[in-house]
Amino acid sequence: xxxxxxxxxxxxxxxxxxxxxxxxxxxxxxxxxxxxxxxxxxxxxxxxxxxxxxxxxxxxxxxxxxxxxxxxxxxxxxxxxxxxxxxxxxxxxxxxxxxxxxxxxxxxxxxxxxxxxxxxxxxxxxxxxxxxxxxxxxxxxxxxxxxxxxxxxxxxxxxxxxxxxxxxxxxxxxxxxxxxxxxxxxxxxxxxxxxxxxxxxxxxxxxxxxxxxxxxxxxxxxxxxxxxxxxxxxxxxxxxxxxxxxxxxxxxxxxxxxxxxxxxxxxxxxxxxxxxxxxxxxxxxxxxxxxxxxxxxxxxxxxxxxxxxxxxxxxxxxxxxxxxxxxxxxxxxxxxxxxxxxxxxxxxxxxxxxxxxxxxxx
Amino acid sequence: xxxxxxxxxxxxxxxxxxxxxxxxxxxxxxxxxxxxxxxxxxxxxxxxxxxxxxxxxxxxxxxxxxxxxxxxxxxxxxxxxxxxxxxxxxxxxxxxxxxxxxxxxxxxxxxxxxxxxxxxxxxxxxxxxxxxxxxxxxxxxxxxxxxxxxxxxxxxxxxxxxxxxxxxxxxxxxxxxxxxxxxxxxxxxxxxxxxxxxxxxxxxxxxxxxxxxxxxxxxxxxxxxx
Amino acid sequence: xxxxxxxxxxxxxxxxxxxxxxxxxxxxxxxxxxxxxxxxxxxxxxxxxxxxxxxxxxxxxxxxxxxxxxxxxxxxxxxxxxxxxxxxxxxxxxxxxxxxxxxxxxxxxxxxxxxxxxxxxxxxxxxxxxxxxxxxxxxxxxxxxxxxxxxxxxxxxxxxxxxxxxxxxxxxxxxxxxxxxxxxxxxxxxxxxxxxxxxxxxxxxxxxxxxxxxxxxxxxxxxxxxxxxxxxxxxxxxxxxxxxxxxxxxxx
Numbered sequence: 001x002x003x004x005x006x007x008x009x010x011x012x013x014x015x016x017x018x019x020x021x022x023x024x025x026x027x028x029x030x031x032x033x034x035x036x037x038x039x040x041x042x043x044x045x046x047x048x049x050x051x052x053x054x055x056x057x058x059x060x061x062x063x064x065x066x067x068x069x070x071x072x073x074x075x076x077x078x079x080x081x082x083x084x085x086x087x088x089x090x091x092x093x094x095x096x097x098x099x100x101x102x103x104x105x106x107x108x109x110x111x112x113x114x115x116x117x118x119x120x121x122x123x124x125x126x127x128x129x130x131x132x133x134x135x136x137x138x139x140x141x142x143x144x145x146x147x148x149x150x151x152x153x154x155x156x157x158x159x160x161x162x163x164x165x166x167x168x169x170x171x172x173x174x175x176x177x178x179x180x181x182x183x184x185x186x187x188x189x190x191x192x193x194x195x196x197x198x199x200x201x202x203x204x205x206x207x208x209x210x211x212x213x214x215x216x217x218x219x220x221x222x223x224x225x226x227x228x229x230x231x232x233x234x235x236x237x238x239x240x241x242x243x244x245x246x247x248x249x250x251x252x253x254x255x256x257x258x259x260x261x262x263x264x265x266x267x268x269x270x271x272x273x274x275x276x277x278x279x280x281x282x283x284x285x286x287x288x289x290x291x292x293x294x295x296x297x298x299x300x301x302x303x304x305x306x307x308x309x310x311x312x313x314x315x316x317x318x319x320x321x322x323x324x325x326x327x328x329x330x331x332x333x334x335x336x337x338x339x340x341x342x343x344x345x346x347x348x349x350x351x352x353x354x355x356x357x358x359x360x361x362x
Numbered sequence: 363x364x365x366x367x368x369x370x371x372x373x374x375x376x377x378x379x380x381x382x383x384x385x386x387x388x389x390x391x392x393x394x395x396x397x398x399x400x401x402x403x404x405x406x407x408x409x410x411x412x413x414x415x416x417x418x419x420x421x422x423x424x425x426x427x428x429x430x431x432x433x434x435x436x437x438x439x440x441x442x443x444x445x446x447x448x449x450x451x452x453x454x455x456x457x458x459x460x461x462x463x464x465x466x467x468x469x470x471x472x473x474x475x476x477x478x479x480x481x482x483x484x485x486x487x488x489x490x491x492x493x494x495x496x497x498x499x500x501x502x503x504x505x506x507x508x509x510x511x512x513x514x515x516x517x518x519x520x521x522x523x524x525x526x527x528x529x530x531x532x533x534x535x536x537x538x539x540x541x542x543x544x545x546x547x548x549x550x551x552x553x554x555x556x557x558x559x560x561x562x563x564x565x566x567x568x569x570x571x572x573x574x575x576x577x578x579x580x581x582x583x584x585x586x587x588x
Numbered sequence: 589x590x591x592x593x594x595x596x597x598x599x600x601x602x603x604x605x606x607x608x609x610x611x612x613x614x615x616x617x618x619x620x621x622x623x624x625x626x627x628x629x630x631x632x633x634x635x636x637x638x639x640x641x642x643x644x645x646x647x648x649x650x651x652x653x654x655x656x657x658x659x660x661x662x663x664x665x666x667x668x669x670x671x672x673x674x675x676x677x678x679x680x681x682x683x684x685x686x687x688x689x690x691x692x693x694x695x696x697x698x699x700x701x702x703x704x705x706x707x708x709x710x711x712x713x714x715x716x717x718x719x720x721x722x723x724x725x726x727x728x729x730x731x732x733x734x735x736x737x738x739x740x741x742x743x744x745x746x747x748x749x750x751x752x753x754x755x756x757x758x759x760x761x762x763x764x765x766x767x768x769x770x771x772x773x774x775x776x777x778x779x780x781x782x783x784x785x786x787x788x789x790x791x792x793x794x795x796x797x798x799x800x801x802x803x804x805x806x807x808x809x810x811x812x813x814x815x816x817x818x819x820x821x822x823x824x825x826x827x828x829x830x831x832x833x834x835x836x837x838x839x840x
Contacts, residue, residue: 429766433767449768451719451768452752534753553727555726
């Protein structure tokens with residue numbers, strides 16, 4: 001696929017250097033993931049024009065925003081972006097309505113694609129319009145901030161850890177709205193985060209940034225399944241599987257999910273969902289165990305035939321990380337070195353994977 | 363009426379001087395304050411110090427240097443003469459120039475503080491919402507800095523009303539042109555005309571008190587929050 | 589060094605005590621600003637001849653009046669006029685009978701530019717100037733005398749719009765010295781030393797054109813019991829002081 005967002009950025013500050021070449025898809029959510037200080041926010045600010053990299057080439061949907069070789073720099077207010085800051089940063093001298101209208105009014109009418117009503121509806125803020133920002137909760141403020149950014153009908157939506165300043169209940173409050181954005185709008189979104197759970201839940205494309213460099217960049221599922229990345233070593237490491245609801249058994253409240261293009265079916269208990277609904281599941285590496293034969297006498301719901309791929313030492317001597325192929329769907333498994341040796345596991349071997357639990361990400 | 367025609371003329375002149383000075387200072391002081399609040403240039407220190415000088419210098423020192431500078435051999439004097447304006451010492455325009463310099467820190471510093479308090483974020487937000495720099499200044503910075511502008515106006519006006527040393531040095535005590543209230547009071551005292559001095563000084567005292575009261579009241583009304 | 593420290597402290601203490609307390613042979617004098625230079629010369633001689641010490645404060649006569657009425661510690665007052673000492677005397681703030689005229693001021697029309705003021709003062713009638721500086725006639729005797737001169741010469745109306753007032757004679761001098769006023773009336777003592785004009789050009793205004801500018805001195809109530817106060821007044825009346833006073837352009 002031809003990348004729609006291309007950003008080559010190089011800058012050097014006192015104790016920090018950034019040198020990245022980002023190629024992001026022109027649709028869906030691209031997550032810039034990394035620890036604090038890795039440079040992901042700086043990338044975002046460069047994209048927005050809030051920061052000016054020493055050497056930069058930025059092109060979005062075929063329009064050049066910055067080219068340092070030609071001394072060209074499109075200032076932030078001329079870039080078609082919507083930016084959501086970590087703190088909502090609403091204008092305290094304006095009502096919620098005036099905050100929302102601020103950007104919309106400054107967008108030429110023929111470029112206005114997001115209607116005021118639509119944005120209010122999408123973020124559920126219609127009842128807040130006449131309030132002053134200081135009377136809103138943190139979550140409400142952030143929703144207004146997102147709607148305000150949307151109302152400039154941007155070609156590119158940028159979010160800098162929009163959930164980082166919120167507590168867990170507020171995060172839960174906002175996440176569904178972000179998913180709706182993803183599903184209902186065609187605006188590409190670059191999302192900066194250091195929280196793996198947000199990224200796995202929202203992103204389509206993942207860029208891992210470390211110390212000012214791009215460590216990996218690719219579609220979310222295959223990137224998460226790479227055992228050569230430090231991400232695979234994390235406590236929470238695992239893969240993402242996306243599929244459609246194939247059937248539902250109300251007697252057992254059991255939902256069967258089919259991964260398109262494969263023979264893979266996964267089962268999970270859940271409230272009823274319509275057949276065909278798209279779902280995202282997370283399978284953690286530590287929840288996958290391996291067996292030489294299919295074990296019919298187990299309570300475990302999901303047992304899949306897999307082929308062993310590469311192996312890699314885990315962060316401690318006692319464990320081994322394995323990459324598995326379940327009929328075209330990559331999986332990660334984290335097992336003890338003892339079992340690895342006992343079972344004589346080797347690359348190319350056919351085994352049975354037992355998935356102890358599956359997390360539904362919505 | 364305890365205040366005679368001369369006193370009233372002095373009061374009117376003082377009001378005119380303070381109003382005009384405040385207006386000019388708001389226009390001139392805003393960009394200076396903005397620059398001081400945001401620049402990273404090494405010039406920030408020196409410029410800030412120059413603006414603050416009238417805070418520490420005795421007004422007579424400022425007045426004396428202005429007398430030299432605006433005189434026929436001074437820099438300002440040479441400039442005004444070259445422009446065909448003659449010299450501005452002993453004129454209302456001279457007083458305005460002197461007052462602008464003398465009251466500068468009282469306008470620039472509250473504005474600078476207000477601008478600094480706003481911080482970078484609202485400006486960045488405005489830029490991402492497609493507002494250009496001027497647009498941002500008028501639709502975001504000005505409203506957010508409103509308390510600073512109120513403080514600056516009140517302080518600039520009041521400080522000019524209370525100006526004495528500078529006017530004494532460059533005014534020449536000309537009725538309707540340079541004889542402001544503070545000089546008129548001094549005149550009365552010098553002439554041992556204490557009753558008249560009392561009336562005028564009392565009026566000034568009440569005025570200053572009311573102004574400061576208004577200032578503090580306006581500050582209490584709007585507690586700041588971020 | 590360590591041995592010297594206590595003595596050093598003692599010396600500071602002693603200095604503090606002597607300067608703050610009014611010792612019998614100190615005399616605190618309030619002096620009109622125009623008499624600054626002559627009194628410094630006279631005080632030097634006086635201290636050498638008598639061993640007393642003169643502590644001087646210079647300022648405007650009107651201000652001194654207000655300060656004296658409000659308890660200022662002055663013992664002798666050398667005013668710029670004769671009315672203020674008379675007023676203090678009438679109000680009982682002086683030593684009775686101590687008032688006398690120590691100098692009569694001479695008025696001069698002066699310009700910082702050489703050759704600008706002619707020896708007859710015709711420059712006034714030609715009226716070619718922008719600003720004519722005078723001292724505030726309400727407060728300063730030299731200012732009052734200047735307005736009397738203008739009146740005598742029938743120039744009051746012609747110069748009215750050109751008058752700029754200094755609050756005192758020092759400020760009038762400043763206006764002229766900096767060139768902001770082309771000319772003005774000052775005390776001859778300000779521009780006169782050793783029998784000649786020190787700079788610029790001047791017309792010594794004939795005494796007949798204005799009331800005499802009598803500068804009176806008086807011993808204040810606070811100096812009643814201070815022998816140094818009486819000694820200073822006596823010295824001012826003597827021939828040595830008279831010579832100094834004349835050298836600065838005052839008459840007697």
